[in-house]
Amino acid sequence: MIVAERKPLEDIREMIAGYKKILIVGCGTCVTICWAGGEKEVAVLSSQLRLASKKDGNELEILEATIERQCEKELVEALKDKVQQVEAVLSMGCGAGVQPIAEIFPDMPVYPALNTTFVGMPEGEGVWVETCRACGDCFLDKTGGICPIVRCAKGLLNGPCGGTNNGKCEIDSEKDCAWTLIYRRLEQQGRLDAMRKYYPPRNFQAVIRPGKVETLPA
Amino acid sequence: MKAKGAFLPDIVAFCCAQSAYQAADTAGSMRITYPENIRVIRVPCAGRVDVLHILRAFEKGADGVLVLGCHEEACRHLSGNIRAKNRVQRVNTLLQEVGIDGKRVEMFTLAPNQGSRFARIANEVNERIKELGPSPVKSGA
């Protein structure tokens, strides 16, 4: 899922300085699951903004809305009546949520409240880690399901660099060296020949950015 | 704005029904007095107090918020009081971000038969909030 993190409050306050009435839009899918932009966090952010504006003596009215997915045209259009009442929209969706709103309401300034960080999974309660970089040329079949492009700092395709330090990565003694993990996994499955093969340089342009996927009609 | 001396802080106290609320009752039955501007709100467990409730209390003009739960390792719901402690810490950071003094929200632990401890906490916090003065949200300071 897409993982995001809320921006610090003063950055957000700078963006919406001067507006009297704004709409904060939450997104009900990925950012809810990673506790960043769900209905709860929308309420917390609006409460903080109201507190701050009251403290500074300027007037601020906030409308709140959380839709199922911000990256869906029809769902964003449903916000029309609320958007018309406000001067600016603060989106708590990931990057792929802020832009549809900006596109569908072109004359309305739309601001991001979150920093989208990576595609990942939960590691513990309230902790998420990156597991996929969406490189467009998946390599997982060759490494027993451990992605070296994400989990190896240098993204090597051909076995460990000289910097493996007791199974940990040279640059961070907390992080495991991806290729040590891959070696153990392949050894366990008896598929070490996958690691012995030579892999040519990666096609960095497998997906011409910004990517586009066109599937044949279902 | 009321004169400093006459400032009577509005303190909201979320009291866990298993311990703090009964401690408040015990204080009453033992006729131990504590400031009357402590406003007690009964909750099933300290773990029921949400970050949002505390922020909304400040929005409505509270000068200080107290979360009173069971002692550690004595919570009927095992992790209720620990979650409450972590949430109070988060509210501290949220308030600092806004520019309100984080010391306006605090958590204490009590047992149901500690009436005098409830009164002592109420008095101490009342004095501390008096020093801090009215909440900047209310007076737009």
Add this chain to the structure above:
Amino acid sequence: MANESVLVIGGGVAGVSSALKLAENGFQVYLVERGPIIGGQAAVFCCKATETCSQCSVCLVPEKILEVAANSQISLVVNSEVVGISGGIGDFKVDLLQKPGFVDPEKCIACGICTELCPCEPQKGIYLPFPETAPRTYIIDKNQCLRFKGAECNVCQDNCPAGAIDFEQKPKELEVSAVIVATGFEVFDAREKGLLGYGRYSNVLTGLDLERIFATGDSVTLPSSGECPRNIAFIQCVGSRDEYIGNGYCSQVCCKYAMRFAKLLQYQNPEAKVTIFYIDLQTAGKGFGEFYKECKETIRFVRGIPVEVCKLSPNELEVKYEDLTKGKITKESYDLVVLSVGTAPRKDSWDLARVLGINLGDYGFFDTQDTLDSSRTNVNGIFLAGTCQGPRDIPESIAHGIQAASKVIQTLTARAI
């Protein structure tokens, strides 16, 4: 088999636990209590938590008392004693003598008018002994109330809105299917150990005194000077493990409450120095090992029980004990000495044993019939719960109370088939 009724004698934490469990399973319970209110010894104990809870379970007692008060299946028969019993399991006939408590618990709404208007000074003749009482009834204190000093005064009777006060004696009779005896224990009277100076020196307290001090106030001050104690000694096994005075058993609770108090005292004023004199430190029990390890860092433990405590000056006491490491008598001065008194069997368990026909075991606790069942007595249908059968701490008394209720239900179910 449902709506049979059971008599529980004794309103302490064990009796209350039995009564609640029986009521929750559909039984009508008569909870007979000698005193004016239920709660027993543990009702006045204090919470000993510092940062974290010290697992003493004292706070469970007021909770259970509230549950009993709110449970309609349990009728409280206070100020009463069992004076006779006949019949057998399934149809016991129990004669009760209800001493005049003068305030009818059914009517009293604990509004407090009587206390306000009562003319007795300084201590009122009618009051609510402590907050969480059940039944919520004000009591008349015979050695305060003017009426018992010959004066014709009925101020409280006239002003009581609920008409709850009357002054005559009522005998009562109950029909029950089973009986649970939960009459509890007596705190060992430290005066029997004269050399330790309890009762003579004001700064020598017992564990029970500490419980009361912490329950009402928030910290301990020296009775003689009102300051904070800086140097405190706990003396263990006062009245326990002492064959000489007939208490050849370990009371199981004193080591635990002594360590909990020591930690609480140091939590309240960190420079206080605490010493505990012991024979064998009882540190078994769930999670108590870690608690002892924490105590060991700040509390001084000395093996060997002092023989004498005497007075050096109004605020200073001197403890005489044999210092085993040097093998000679040593004297140390303390400003507060706490005697960890143990649990002794009630002196009046003889009459109840005679009335009910149940045997008394060694040391004066009630005896059990079958070695593997700590509730069944020699009379079928009469069961034991709590410290009246042997020394126990609060969680175990609760567990033992529930065991008695469980055996009652099992026996009555077996009879019903």
Add this chain to the structure above:
Amino acid sequence: MAKAFKETLNSGKFVVTSEIGPPKGTNLEKLIHHIDLLKDKVDALNVTDNQSSVMRFPSLGTCLLIKERGGEPILQMTCRDRNRMALEADLLFAYTRGIKNVLCLTGDFITIGDHKEARAVFDLDSLQLLHMVRILQSGKDLGGNELDGAVEFCAGATVTPEANPIEPQLIKFEKKVQAGAEFFQTQAIYDLDNFKKFMKYVRGLDKNIKILAGIVLLASAGMAKYMNENTPGVFVPQVLIDEMATAEKGKRVQKGIEIAGRLIRQIKEEAICDGVHIMAIGREEVVPDILAAGGL
């Protein structure tokens, strides 16, 4: 003019190479001094390429200087700073100026250097770089296009004999051998028994793989302990650390040289491997003393 390194390698002689760290600027005075000091004493001179991700005078430039002054340079290339097109272009240029030896490295990560926010390229890795050299030799570039004039290189790589865990490192070593690496310069070696075990494995693989044992000068006991904990794949036995500790203040470098010399002499006498690669890391001055101590 020095002999081509390729011939020295195949001549069966005990090969000795050393390493020069170019300066962080354009004042080449010390660099030239080091070149002149070492160019005739060793069979070839490596030139580091932005070592430890610290920006310096380029390796290719230094190699040209060595070539002009009659030395035999080994061009070190890392994949951190240039993408595949830049690497290919540099090799074409190097070949035309007579630089025939290249050491293919992956390179240290960007964040341990002094430009922590720069973009790390890593378009290729060391193995793919080796393959690229072979492809260029066959007259084609990585895009598959014909070259007008091919190149010819003696390409080598590195290996860490005491990496932990060792198995993945050996798999990569075998892949490098298959890729046609003609010589290997290893990470610093201090425990010759371990190294012998590694060499036994290498000989079992292929008789004529040329291995040059890496010799790093120990400057102090503290440095030895530091390398043990933080430098991956380096294991300084406690006996050497204690020996270093015995040396007083001024005599520590001397003790380091003595140890290095002893290691070289033992490698040479027992013919453990095909030569040594002396890395003085900032102390190029003392390399001649190390050579002397090693009896070369």
Add this chain to the structure above:
Amino acid sequence: MDNGLKLGVFLCDCGGTLSKVTDFSAIKAKLQKLSDVTYVGISHDLCLKRAQQAMQKDIKDKGINRVVVAACSPELHENDFMNVVQSAGVNRHLLSMANIREQCFWAHPDKGKAAKKAMTQIGMAINRARFLEPVEQTQISVNKDVLVIGGGITGIQAAIELSNLNLKTTLVEKEATLGGKLNRFANLYPVQVSPEEVLATKLKQVAESQNIYVLTSAELIDVSGEVGNFSARIKRGNGEFVRNFGAIIFATGYTTQFSSQIYGLELSNNIITQSQLEEMLKSSSEVKQIPKSVCFVTDISDEHSRVSPLSALRNALGIKEKFRGEVCVLCQNLKVDGAGLEKLYRDCRNKGVLFIKFDNSPRISKQDGKIKIEVEDVLMSGEQVTLPCDLLVVEETSVPPLDSKVLGSTLYMGLDAQGFYQENNVHLYPTASNREGIFFAGNCHADLDLMQALTDASNVALSAYQLLAQGKIAVEAEKVMVDPNKCRFCLTCIRACPHHAIQEAKVNHEKMVAQIADLACQGCGICAVVCPAKAIKPKDWSDEQILAEFELLGEYV
């Protein structure tokens, strides 16, 4: 905003005492100005039956659908008032209380301020009343079978007492025979009956009862479902089968483990553990060379357990009776805080067993086959004592059985610091777990002697009986509710619930959502707070109710 809300406010001045402090009719007048307050009643003793009947009549006559009671603390009579509301035909949860006695008039002597605060408290209760929601009562039928894991004395006793209460029990035991430690112990002192006798009587009772179904050499693998219908997967031999139960009782006891490195010596023919000694005592007739002097050492690797000092005392007396050799026990603090232990300690001394107390642990060495122990005897002012002995019995630490850790995590049951079942929390004593319907008995959750373990057995029997005897449990349906449309199934609530009362469930057979099992939920509300999509709402303590209580902040009505 009259959306059918008809509020009834009932004030109680507690026998006139509160009226002296404030004018209740003034309060009544102010309240009557509010649009949705249809009735305000003042009474003197709402806690008595008489006034409650009057209140019930008022609610019915005036058609009140939300009741506010301003009186003493809800902790005292909330239940009675809920019954009154229910008997008046209104849902019992539509009641809101203001505690104007303990937390207002009794705590604040200043009459004026107390009156103002009381008014605010009543205002807050009214605001909360406007957001109250009804909660229906339902009956959930439960499976009446009970699963007992562990066939030691505790498990057997629990099964027997459950069958006395007419509950069908399945007793699962890992070994091939029942009995557990009874098969191993030589005697049960201070209990004066032999283990063989106890085992014989208990097994006879198990055999005679038709309610007990024994499954030996079987193991519990996993449990799913909730209290009332657990489905337990049990492995027997190489087959596995699933069976449903209403409650589960763990009586898996403890295992002992000798740690040679703490002791610094290895076992040998003359250094044996307590369990080896017990085997020797059990088959005392065949013992060839009778040990003349035996020495017990405890309190080195396991200072705070009751089990090893008790077995030392028991076996010391056993040796004195069987072999009449010299016996000496070395310990730091002898644990005597159990029924009859002090008497047992005295019996040992009367039989000539020597007790030596130490502060720093003894040095044990072996010289030509003989064992030599040097220890500073604390009671002899630290004098060095050397004890030659030809048999040394060392202490075994009692540790949780291996599967406690595994089952503890798969069944979401909390463990304590040493890894035994049941977290260290007074509300769980004596036999509860953090999950409804799962109970612990015996030494698997605490350090107990035999009589305490048997007390646990009766406790769990009654707990299971109380839960399952009627075959159905009355419970408040959906008192904490998950809105399936909003739930993103992010598992946060399932992980956060301390009682593991939330399971995954399929809604209209494709969308996965979290679902709260009403029987297992204890109403703490933690899930409602952690839910990032605000999909969970506790009906009694909803956010709207709590936030409504802030409306009056700042102005005293």
